[in-house]
Amino acid sequence: MTLTEDGSAFLERARRIAREIEDATTDMSERRGTLAGPIRIAAPVTFGRLHLGPALYPFLREHPELELTLDIDDRRVDAVSDGYDAVIRNGPISDSRLIAWKLAPSRRVLAASPDYLSRFGAPRTLRDLEAHQGIFYTNRGVADWRFQTESGTVIVRARFALGMNNGDMLRDAAAAGLGVAMLPAFIAGPAIRDGLLQEIEVDQKPEPEFIYMAHPQGRNPSAKLRAIADHLKKTFGDPPYWDL
Incomplete structure (x- = not known):
């Protein structure tokens, strides 16, 4: 069974409405000073296993209302079309549709x-x-x-x-x-x-490179995304602890 053309159009609008409801709920929580709600981030396998996971776990314990989905994959995902709030990458910044925040130098x-x-x-x-x-x-x-x-x-x-x-x-x-x-x-x-x-x-x-978090251009980054980025930057250090 497949959706009709009208059904597909209705589904897409329904998904947008559901996302807006989630965003509105999250915005109210953030106004009250609570980091809450869903967030989806993609990251590479080895860095995720060795450094990102250990850095994130204490942060998530402190903010139990966060609903983080972390997709670990070495494939270069498209943050815009794949629906990610942000991607974490190692290397040069090549996608002009992304706004990048540097988390740490990567020698x-x-x-x-x-x-x-x-x-x-x-x-x-x-x-x-x-x-x-x-x-x-x-x-x-x-x-x-x-x-x-x-x-x-x-x-x-x-x-x-x-x-x-x-x-x-x-x-x-x-x-x-x-x-x-x-x-x-x-x-x-x-x-x-x-x-x-x-x-x-x-x-x-x-050539110098960086560990960076990038989010789609034109999309206002949420308070929880900024908080995660700030936490990672502080945890990794400059120079990062793996260079010491």
Whole structure:
């Protein structure tokens, strides 16, 4: 069974009315100083598991009337058409329809296993990198290795060895000696400290990036969304605790 054209039009209007009722109820709660009602946020898998969840759980205990739906997915969702109040991302800001709030700097590092570096040597320059096996985050493609130079941004393309769409597996592949990966410090840090990976320093620094929360342009962000963003920014710190 499927809806008729009239039924589909009626359903869409009914959904808008239901959302407006929810928004009105939430607005009244916020006027009374209470954070309450539904909110839907999307975030990447590895950052969500390692840092976002642990940061949010105490906040949610303090505000039991919040109804947070957190969608964890490495897919680059469309905040506008998918109906999210906000998305949390790591990287550059590319969607002009979004207003972004920076939550923390996100330092990126080149890393490989000690075994790989003993077999192939450690690159010292951007040109050296081009001869190495690269492990790439496929959601961002082989143009992901971006470096900041005096003349502007430079993209380095190493030889494609492996592509993956998950940060945990990217780290594990590098630790297995399959090549060089560019990883956020919040993923690579523990593996570097444990000796599974070794940070590689070349003659230029990776392009600066951020952990940020973005909400659709033209939509007034709610008090609860601002409160979550402020809490995350304070919890992560600047520099963020995973860089210390």
